[in-house]
Amino acid sequence: MSDFRRELAAQLRVDSIRAAAAAGSGHPTSSMSAADLMAVLLDxxxxxxxxxxxxxxxxxxxxxxxxASPLYYAMLKAAGAVSDDELLGFRTFGSRLEGHPTPRIPPTDVATGSLGQGLPVAVGLALAGKRLDRLPYRVWVLCGDSEMAEGSMWEAIQHAGWAGLDNLVAIIDVNRLGQTRETMLGWDVDGYAERLRAFGWHAVVVDGHDVEAVDRAYAEAEGADRPAAVVARTEKGHGVAVVEDKPGKHGKPLDDPRAAIAELGGERDLAVSVAAPADGTPYRFPPGSADPPTWRVGEEVATRKAYGVALAALGARDGAVVALDGEVSNSTHSELFAEAHPERYFEMFIAEQLMLAAAVGMQARGWKPFASTFGAFWSRAADFVRMAAVSRADLRLCGSHAGVSIGEDGPSQMALEDLAFFRAVHGSTVLHPSDANQTAQLVRAMAELPGISYLRTLRGATKVRTPADEHVRVGGSRVVRKGDDLAIVACGITVDEADAAAELLAAQGVRARVVDCYSVKPIDVDTLVAAARETAGLIVVEDHWPQGGLGEAVLAALAEADVQATVRHLAVRDMPVSGKPAELLAAAGIDAEAIAAAARVIIGRTG
Structure with a gap:
C-alpha cells in the first residue's frame, strides 16, 4: 500500500508538471509539495x-x-474523472480545467483561488453536514501556509472550534515558501499547531512526504472529537532538485519538464479506486404553512422589520430556507427567523467574510441561505461575494441601515457604497424596497432567484404605499404618483421624500410623476423610457454616493434604449456626520425641499 501511494504521489507530481508545461503557465511547484498528502487522501x-x-x-x-489546481486535476485523472487529453488541455480556452478550480468541473463545490476562502467555505459545508443534511460526510480542505496569514482563515478556525465541527479536517501544506519570500512562520509547524489548539482544534504535526506518517495522521484526525488539522512539513517542488525548496519558482512551469519527469521516474498511468461512502439521504425539514405577511396602506413600518417577518414566514413554507446573521439579528430582524426556526438559523458573529463563505458552502448542498448584516459591513466580504459569483452560487443577502437616513450613528455605519458594489457583481439582482409590502414580496422572490441577490433595507419606518395585493416583481417599479411635467425617480427612503416634494410642487401647479425603482438591477427600462419621453426631465434621487447607484443605473438604461433626456442626479456628495435623519437628508441635498428645488430648475429651463 505504501509503495503504491508513493508511486501515486510521483504520478501526481509528474502530471502536475505535464499540465503546467502544456499550458505554459501554472503552479507545479505548489502542487508538488502536497502530492504525498493528496495521494494518501485519495487512496x-x-x-x-x-x-x-x-x-x-x-x-x-x-x-x-x-x-495548486494542477494537483487537483491530476487527482481527477487518477480517479478516472478526466482523461489525460483533458488534463493536458489545462488553462486552454473552453477547458473545464481552468487556472483555478471552479464548479465547471465536478465534483468541485466552489471556486477557489483567492486565498483564504476555501476553509471558510468548508465551515459552511461542515455546518450543513451536521445540522442540515445530517449526514456523516467529512469535509477535507487543503490549505496553503501562505494563506494562513489571512484573517478569514482564523475566522473559520475560531468558528469551527466553537461549533465543534468534528467532520472538518484541514490539511496545511507548510512548504515554507510563498510567492516572493518565506512565510511568517516558515517551517515552524509546531507554531501552527499551537495556534490551532488554542482555537479548540486537534492538531497533528507530520512529515508531509512520509506516506505512512500521513496515513496515521489522517486516521487520528478522523477519530478526533473536534475539528482536526494535519500540519504537514513539506518542500515546494519536492522531488526535483532544481526547484525543490528554491525561491523564485512560484507560479512557473519547470524550465526542463522532460528532465524533471525523468528524475521522478517517468510517466505513470495509475488508477485509484476511491472508496465510496455509505448510502445516505439528506434530512429535509418538512414544509409548513404560513400566510405571507401584509400591512395596511398608511402604516409606518421599517423595511428591515418587514424583512424579518417575511423571512420567518418564508421559512415556515420552505424547509430549504436557512438564515445566517453577523450578530446584529435584533437590528436586521433575522432574529424573527431564529425564534421561529432555530434549527436553521446560524449565528456567525462579527465575521462577515466567514458568514458569506459559509452561506456559499450551504448553497452548494442545495440549501437556500439568506444572510444579513448592516449594509456597510458587506464591504468587508466584497472579495467573497465576487468569488461566490465565480462559484455560480445562489445567495440571498440583506443589508440594513442604508444611507445617511440611519441618523446619529454616523458615517461608519452608513451603507453608501453597497448599491454600486452589488450592481457590479456578475449576474446579481439588487433590490431596494420603499415599504413593507414590497419587501415581503421581494423576499419571497429572492428564494427562487439564481445568482446573488441583495436586498437593501432601512433603519427607520416608511409609509406603506403599496397595496398588499399589488404585484411586486424583480425588474419592476411602481408609479407612486402620476404627472406629465417631470418625473422624480427614487428608491428606499427617498421615495418618501420624492412624494413629499411632489406635494410641494403640486401646490405650485407642477404635476410631478414619482417612480419608485425598488428593483435597481434589473431596472424597469420601459417605465423609465416612458417617463423620459412623456415629461420635461428626470430627477433621480438616492441615499447613496453618486457613483454606481440608482442614478447611474437610470442613465445606463436610457443610454441603452438610445433615449435622450434631461436628468438631474441628487445623491450624497459630502462625507456625512452624525445627526437626525431629517437633518442628514437635508444636508445631503436629497430631501423633499432639495428635490422640489431641482424640479423648479428643470421646469424653468423648459418653460
Whole structure:
C-alpha cells in the first residue's frame, strides 16, 4: 500500500508538471509539495463517488490553495474523472480545467483561488453536514501556509472550534515558501499547531512526504472529537532538485519538464479506486404553512422589520430556507427567523467574510441561505461575494441601515457604497424596497432567484404605499404618483421624500410623476423610457454616493434604449456626520425641499 501511494504521489507530481508545461503557465511547484498528502487522501481516506459527484453522501474536498489546481486535476485523472487529453488541455480556452478550480468541473463545490476562502467555505459545508443534511460526510480542505496569514482563515478556525465541527479536517501544506519570500512562520509547524489548539482544534504535526506518517495522521484526525488539522512539513517542488525548496519558482512551469519527469521516474498511468461512502439521504425539514405577511396602506413600518417577518414566514413554507446573521439579528430582524426556526438559523458573529463563505458552502448542498448584516459591513466580504459569483452560487443577502437616513450613528455605519458594489457583481439582482409590502414580496422572490441577490433595507419606518395585493416583481417599479411635467425617480427612503416634494410642487401647479425603482438591477427600462419621453426631465434621487447607484443605473438604461433626456442626479456628495435623519437628508441635498428645488430648475429651463 505504501509503495503504491508513493508511486501515486510521483504520478501526481509528474502530471502536475505535464499540465503546467502544456499550458505554459501554472503552479507545479505548489502542487508538488502536497502530492504525498493528496495521494494518501485519495487512496484510503476520501469517500467520494467520482462517477456520481452529486451523491449527497460524498465527502467534500476543497482546495483552499486553489493555485495548486494542477494537483487537483491530476487527482481527477487518477480517479478516472478526466482523461489525460483533458488534463493536458489545462488553462486552454473552453477547458473545464481552468487556472483555478471552479464548479465547471465536478465534483468541485466552489471556486477557489483567492486565498483564504476555501476553509471558510468548508465551515459552511461542515455546518450543513451536521445540522442540515445530517449526514456523516467529512469535509477535507487543503490549505496553503501562505494563506494562513489571512484573517478569514482564523475566522473559520475560531468558528469551527466553537461549533465543534468534528467532520472538518484541514490539511496545511507548510512548504515554507510563498510567492516572493518565506512565510511568517516558515517551517515552524509546531507554531501552527499551537495556534490551532488554542482555537479548540486537534492538531497533528507530520512529515508531509512520509506516506505512512500521513496515513496515521489522517486516521487520528478522523477519530478526533473536534475539528482536526494535519500540519504537514513539506518542500515546494519536492522531488526535483532544481526547484525543490528554491525561491523564485512560484507560479512557473519547470524550465526542463522532460528532465524533471525523468528524475521522478517517468510517466505513470495509475488508477485509484476511491472508496465510496455509505448510502445516505439528506434530512429535509418538512414544509409548513404560513400566510405571507401584509400591512395596511398608511402604516409606518421599517423595511428591515418587514424583512424579518417575511423571512420567518418564508421559512415556515420552505424547509430549504436557512438564515445566517453577523450578530446584529435584533437590528436586521433575522432574529424573527431564529425564534421561529432555530434549527436553521446560524449565528456567525462579527465575521462577515466567514458568514458569506459559509452561506456559499450551504448553497452548494442545495440549501437556500439568506444572510444579513448592516449594509456597510458587506464591504468587508466584497472579495467573497465576487468569488461566490465565480462559484455560480445562489445567495440571498440583506443589508440594513442604508444611507445617511440611519441618523446619529454616523458615517461608519452608513451603507453608501453597497448599491454600486452589488450592481457590479456578475449576474446579481439588487433590490431596494420603499415599504413593507414590497419587501415581503421581494423576499419571497429572492428564494427562487439564481445568482446573488441583495436586498437593501432601512433603519427607520416608511409609509406603506403599496397595496398588499399589488404585484411586486424583480425588474419592476411602481408609479407612486402620476404627472406629465417631470418625473422624480427614487428608491428606499427617498421615495418618501420624492412624494413629499411632489406635494410641494403640486401646490405650485407642477404635476410631478414619482417612480419608485425598488428593483435597481434589473431596472424597469420601459417605465423609465416612458417617463423620459412623456415629461420635461428626470430627477433621480438616492441615499447613496453618486457613483454606481440608482442614478447611474437610470442613465445606463436610457443610454441603452438610445433615449435622450434631461436628468438631474441628487445623491450624497459630502462625507456625512452624525445627526437626525431629517437633518442628514437635508444636508445631503436629497430631501423633499432639495428635490422640489431641482424640479423648479428643470421646469424653468423648459418653460
Amino acid at each position: 484510503g481516506h476520501l469517500r467520494l463517488r467520482y462517477d456520481r459527484p452529486d451523491d449527497p453522501a460524498n465527502d467534500h474536498l476543497v482546495f483552499s490553495k486553489g493555485h
